[in-house]
Amino acid sequence: MSEHTIQQLHVYEYLGKEDDPLFTTICNMQQGYSQYIPELKMTLIKNQHGLYEIVSKSIHECYANKEELYDCVSEILNYSLLRGK
Secondary structure, three states, rough: HHHHHOOOOOHHHHHHHOOOOHHHHHHHHOOEEEEEEEEEEEEEEEEEOOOOOEOOOOOOEEOHHHHHHHHHHHHHHHHHHHHHO
16 A cells, blocks of 8 residues: 555545535534534634634644644544554
């Protein structure tokens, strides 16, 4: 298996993120809304300023738009899958 194939384990990289339930959830987030992701033990937040945040025990990052948030969460999910967690 090539390195390129390993990096594209996420099925929605093939189907398109518009069909990904995670992207749909992020797109539908209203200001002040939060969504916990138990698989990653993190919370996604759209704060009162319209910025997107990832919050966990070890991470607190802020993103200007939903695409950046989605890309970050997808990368974390892919990394978790590769590690078997």
